[in-house]
Amino acid sequence: MKFRISRSALVEAVSQVSKAVSQKTTVPILTGIKASVDEAGLWLTGSNSDLTIQVCIPIQKDDKELVNVEIMGSVVLPGRIFSDIVRKLPGDYVDWTVDERWKTTLRSEQAQFELKGLDPEEYPRLPQLREDQMFTLPADLLKSMIRQTGFAVSTSEARGVLTGILLQLKDGKLTFVATDSHRLSRRQTEVEAPETLSVENVVIPGKSLSELGKILADQTEWVDVIISENQVMIRANHLLFFSRLLEGTYPDTNRVIPQGGKTEMVISTKELLQSVDRAALISRDGQDNVIKWRVKAEGTIQVHSASQDVGSVLEEVSAKVTGEELSISFNAQFMLDALRAVDTDKIQILLTGTMTPFVIQPADRDDALHLIVPIRTR
Amino acid sequence: MKFRISRSALVEAVSQVSKAVSQKTTVPILTGIKASVDEAGLWLTGSNSDLTIQVCIPIQKDDKELVNVEIMGSVVLPGRIFSDIVRKLPGDYVDWTVDERWKTTLRSEQAQFELKGLDPEEYPRLPQLREDQMFTLPADLLKSMIRQTGFAVSTSEARGVLTGILLQLKDGKLTFVATDSHRLSRRQTEVEAPETLSVENVVIPGKSLSELGKILADQTEWVDVIISENQVMIRANHLLFFSRLLEGTYPDTNRVIPQGGKTEMVISTKELLQSVDRAALISRDGQDNVIKWRVKAEGTIQVHSASQDVGSVLEEVSAKVTGEELSISFNAQFMLDALRAVDTDKIQILLTGTMTPFVIQPADRDDALHLIVPIRTR
Numbered sequence: 001m002k003f004r005i006s007r008s009a010l011v012e013a014v015s016q017v018s019k020a021v022s023q024k025t026t027v028p029i030l031t032g033i034k035a036s037v038d039e040a041g042l043w044l045t046g047s048n049s050d051l052t053i054q055v056c057i058p059i060q061k062d063d064k065e066l067v068n069v070e071i072m073g074s075v076v077l078p079g080r081i082f083s084d085i086v087r088k089l090p091g092d093y094v095d096w097t098v099d100e101r102w103k104t105t106l107r108s109e110q111a112q113f114e115l116k117g118l119d120p121e122e123y124p125r126l127p128q129l130r131e132d133q134m135f136t137l138p139a140d141l142l143k144s145m146i147r148q149t150g151f152a153v154s155t156s157e158a159r160g161v162l163t164g165i166l167l168q169l170k171d172g173k174l175t176f177v178a179t180d181s182h183r184l185s186r187r188q189t190e191v192e193a194p195e196t197l198s199v200e201n202v203v204i205p206g207k208s209l210s211e212l213g214k215i216l217a218d219q220t221e222w223v224d225v226i227i228s229e230n231q232v233m234i235r236a237n238h239l240l241f242f243s244r245l246l247e248g249t250y251p252d253t254n255r256v257i258p259q260g261g262k263t264e265m266v267i268s269t270k271e272l273l274q275s276v277d278r279a280a281l282i283s284r285d286g287q288d289n290v291i292k293w294r295v296k297a298e299g300t301i302q303v304h305s306a307s308q309d310v311g312s313v314l315e316e317v318s319a320k321v322t323g324e325e326l327s328i329s330f331n332a333q334f335m336l337d338a339l340r341a342v343d344t345d346k347i348q349i350l351l352t353g354t355m356t357p358f359v360i361q362p363a364d365r366d367d368a369l370h371l372i373v374p375i376r377t378r
Numbered sequence: 379m380k381f382r383i384s385r386s387a388l389v390e391a392v393s394q395v396s397k398a399v400s401q402k403t404t405v406p407i408l409t410g411i412k413a414s415v416d417e418a419g420l421w422l423t424g425s426n427s428d429l430t431i432q433v434c435i436p437i438q439k440d441d442k443e444l445v446n447v448e449i450m451g452s453v454v455l456p457g458r459i460f461s462d463i464v465r466k467l468p469g470d471y472v473d474w475t476v477d478e479r480w481k482t483t484l485r486s487e488q489a490q491f492e493l494k495g496l497d498p499e500e501y502p503r504l505p506q507l508r509e510d511q512m513f514t515l516p517a518d519l520l521k522s523m524i525r526q527t528g529f530a531v532s533t534s535e536a537r538g539v540l541t542g543i544l545l546q547l548k549d550g551k552l553t554f555v556a557t558d559s560h561r562l563s564r565r566q567t568e569v570e571a572p573e574t575l576s577v578e579n580v581v582i583p584g585k586s587l588s589e590l591g592k593i594l595a596d597q598t599e600w601v602d603v604i605i606s607e608n609q610v611m612i613r614a615n616h617l618l619f620f621s622r623l624l625e626g627t628y629p630d631t632n633r634v635i636p637q638g639g640k641t642e643m644v645i646s647t648k649e650l651l652q653s654v655d656r657a658a659l660i661s662r663d664g665q666d667n668v669i670k671w672r673v674k675a676e677g678t679i680q681v682h683s684a685s686q687d688v689g690s691v692l693e694e695v696s697a698k699v700t701g702e703e704l705s706i707s708f709n710a711q712f713m714l715d716a717l718r719a720v721d722t723d724k725i726q727i728l729l730t731g732t733m734t735p736f737v738i739q740p741a742d743r744d745d746a747l748h749l750i751v752p753i754r755t756r
Contacts, residue, residue: 078688081659081660081663081688084659085656085659088652088655088656088659089656090652090656103689104689110653110693110694110695111653111656111691111693112691112692112693113656113660113689113690113691114689114690114691114692115688115689116687116688116689274466274468275488275489277466278463278466278467278468278489278491281459281462281463281466282459282491285459309494310456310459310493310494311481311482311491311492311493311494312491312492313489313490313491313492314490314492315488315489315490316488317488
């Protein structure tokens with residue numbers, strides 16, 4: 001194995017696959033990064049038990065030669081240190097040679113590293129997926145769907161299937177749902193899919209999708225999503241992403257989402273966010289991180305929180321209110337997460353009662369929705 | 379107590395005194411910030427057992443009114459939450475009132491916080507220092523002296539006096555010394571001091587000086603340093619800084635500093651720093667974080683490190699070498715710390731032997747010096 005590669009391209013690709021490299025040493029070879037060079041370019045692979053990421057640095061891009069191959073081959077290198085080395089090498093190019101015992105030499109200007117490589121045959125192979133369940137959407141849309149739902153997954157491993165994001169597809173409409181049973185986030189969009197394709201109860205680990213969100217650059221390119229029985233594959237330009245699916249049946253969440261409300265409000269997202277953020281300074285001191293809203297017909301929300309030890313906060317945010325006056329208490333962090341996930345300047349909030357779940361959504365769109373279960377207070 | 383204050387001035391002052399506020403709750407009132415408003419402005423004080431910082435926000439600055447006092451008074455507020463609140467308040471001004479039970483109201487536009495204050499009489503008083511041992515230097519010079527020595531203090535509480543920086547003054551020359559007995563850093567400068575003033579064995583906790591370094595903005599103003607039996611006070615514009623002194627006798631370090639060397643080198647600081655930084659990627663994997671230099675008469679330093687598990691690194695840095703060829707091994711982190719502390723483009727290194735301490739200093743100045751004790755290797 002012998003080739004020369006652009007260092008900047010290598011740095012970017014290594015940083016992408018590193019997101020999947022195992023930190024634990026239970027399977028030692030998975031703490032490594034697999035590198036294979038062939039006539040297409042350099043393929044890098046990182047993997048842990050849930051997640052595999054493969055990136056290809058092509059021979060050539062935009063008329064610039066990125067990889068110059070002399071001898072094709074493969075090796076597995078220790079992930080963390082290899083990633084540190086490529087970031088700190090001095091030159092624009094790296095000369096990379098591997099001998100028959102996988103001893104690897106990385107040379108860049110005056111610096112020369114020798115690393116003990118491992119046999120690439122011991123590295124797990126990529127899953128082979130049948131491509132009959134496939135749909136397509138823009139990368140930045142997928143990224144925002146992950147960002148707008150992923151925070152609501154359960155962090156408790158005991159909750160099994162709730163640590164994942166539910167993916168559903170019906171009549172060309174893709175839905176992401178995440179819930180920890182105290183709050184729920186849902187995002188929908190139209191995608192390019194065969195008319196007959198219907199996907200149900202596909203649950204992808206929240207952590208896997210969060211890593212995917214980080215490496216899907218703000219590109220305008222399209223990605224393919226391919227679903228098999230126990231794996232999902234996401235294919236973008238020069239990038240393959242595999243995640244195992246979670247087992248178990250995701251609960252039916254449609255029935256918990258209220259239709260309409262007793263009280264409807266339209267509010268500036270930023271003003272409300274800042275006021276809840278301030279109130280959370282006090283509520284964080286208390287047990288349940290609770291803040292209270294008093295919605296007044298004249299067009300204000302009174303935001304209030306009190307902590308026995310520290311003190312209290314009170315402020316008013318102006319809102320367009322229709323329907324009944326109402327008081328409601330909830331977890332401040334859940335509200336902050338939901339408000340930060342909204343991209344629109346104005347939000348609409350639908351309250352159905354003091355003790356029933358309520359809905360936060362963009363004022364002029366119905367493709368995103370956040371639901372919060374209130375907290376009973378004195 | 380009732381006044382209005384500029385929020386931006388308050389945010390800056392709170393962030394400065396917060397550096398001294400106690401995180402531990404062994405003395406509960408020290409987790410608070412004391413605020414006193416009088417005809418000079420608002421005084422904020424933060425303190426822990428080692429360190430006290432007091433900042434004054436003056437009534438007026440550059441023709442802008444910063445504080446408008448109605449009723450003078452004092453209160454102690456919970457430090458962390460008070461600091462969070464002032465950062466997040468919405469307006470340009472804060473209206474601050476305290477009642478006779480120290481209940482404090484902070485109002486800024488639509489937001490209103492009520493905090494439980496504490497009796498300021500219970501807050502420790504500032505030490506009173508006699509000002510007969512005093513000298514003066516520019517703030518940015520003091521800051522750089524701290525930065526160029528502080529990293530070398532011992533982090534082991536068992537080493538007592540070595541966790542501090544030694545301050546000496548003789549014939550108008552100020553010296554800072556720090557050592558953990560494996561390396562030493564020394565910085566000297568001329569200061570404005572009475573001719574007769576001589577200071578010996580004054581040892582200031584490294585942590586205290588590091589906090590001072592952070593709050594001494596890159597100002598061109600001058601600071602007074604006032605030394606008493608068990609305290610040092612540093613007085614800048616609107617800022618008072620007190621630290622206790624460490625007890626015990628600081629070792630005489632002059633005799634360990636070699637005069638002249640067998641081998642002298644002049645090298646680009648940046649090139650050497652980057653090459654040691656790369657070599658440290660390998661050495662960090664080993665036990666002692668050791669790298670090895672081979673100094674060659676033809677004008678190169680071979681930088682080498684090897685780790686049994688990972689591999690090795692080898693590179694050459696060009697240098698102007700005079701004297702004997704020599705090999706030497708040392709702790710890579712000590713070298714990185716020293717090279718990062720040097721401000722000049724070129725450095726001079728004086729080696730006296732494979733097993734004797736060696737000196738790193740700016741090529742064209744003798745007011746700064748870093749000494750490293752080598753490590754015996756095979």
